Amino acid sequence: xxxxxxxxxxxxxxxxxxxxxxxxxxxxxxxxxxxxxxxxxxxxxxxxxxxxxxxxxxxxxxxxxxxxxxxxxxxxxxxxxxxxxxxxxxxxxxxxxxxxxxxxxxxxxxxx
Amino acid sequence: xxxxxxxxxxxxxxxxxxxxxxxxxxxxxxxxxxxxxxxxxxxxxxxxxxxxxxxxxxxxxxxxxxxxxxxxxxxxxxxxxxxxxxxxxxxxxxxxxxxxxxxxxxxxxxxxx
Numbered sequence: 001x002x003x004x005x006x007x008x009x010x011x012x013x014x015x016x017x018x019x020x021x022x023x024x025x026x027x028x029x030x031x032x033x034x035x036x037x038x039x040x041x042x043x044x045x046x047x048x049x050x051x052x053x054x055x056x057x058x059x060x061x062x063x064x065x066x067x068x069x070x071x072x073x074x075x076x077x078x079x080x081x082x083x084x085x086x087x088x089x090x091x092x093x094x095x096x097x098x099x100x101x102x103x104x105x106x107x108x109x110x111x112x
Numbered sequence: 113x114x115x116x117x118x119x120x121x122x123x124x125x126x127x128x129x130x131x132x133x134x135x136x137x138x139x140x141x142x143x144x145x146x147x148x149x150x151x152x153x154x155x156x157x158x159x160x161x162x163x164x165x166x167x168x169x170x171x172x173x174x175x176x177x178x179x180x181x182x183x184x185x186x187x188x189x190x191x192x193x194x195x196x197x198x199x200x201x202x203x204x205x206x207x208x209x210x211x212x213x214x215x216x217x218x219x220x221x222x223x224x225x
Binding site for chain 1: 143170217
């Protein structure tokens, strides 16, 4: 059974600081997704990582994938208040037919 | 990308009743899914909605409780049957596009009293 674990689950940080959210998964995967969810809202797609060594960046967020370590990271650079949200990673297992298994989510709060 | 709409956006229902949630996509998609997000929790896949055939349910979810229809490549419904307070959740449909991206609808917030 595929298991996806994120840490930390809660993260409070100061504006301007850097931090990394980790996503570990238990079996070989095909693709890894990062989503953002604001309170009371649906999920916004941030990144899709397709292969080992993949790195994608958008603004202050950068995601990477190491399939050998079964690890993805979401790095936040110089955080701003607008980044406060819950971030989910989700793994699509090979032969799963595009079904996603989600991590528990990381609730990020950026304080002024 | 795909634009997904869901109806209703929220509802408050009595115990023992059923609610049907609709999901409409603005383009034809092969894969459609239904997820549940319980309060303060992550997302759990309920089932894959298969066009022209019975849905494929994940462990812990059964057709009698969550019947799903998928009459064409742009539309699906999920029914939550014989509801109890434990069914209070956000129900989201999602689609997988040919570009290996997955998008989520706005969700239906269900409260069962």
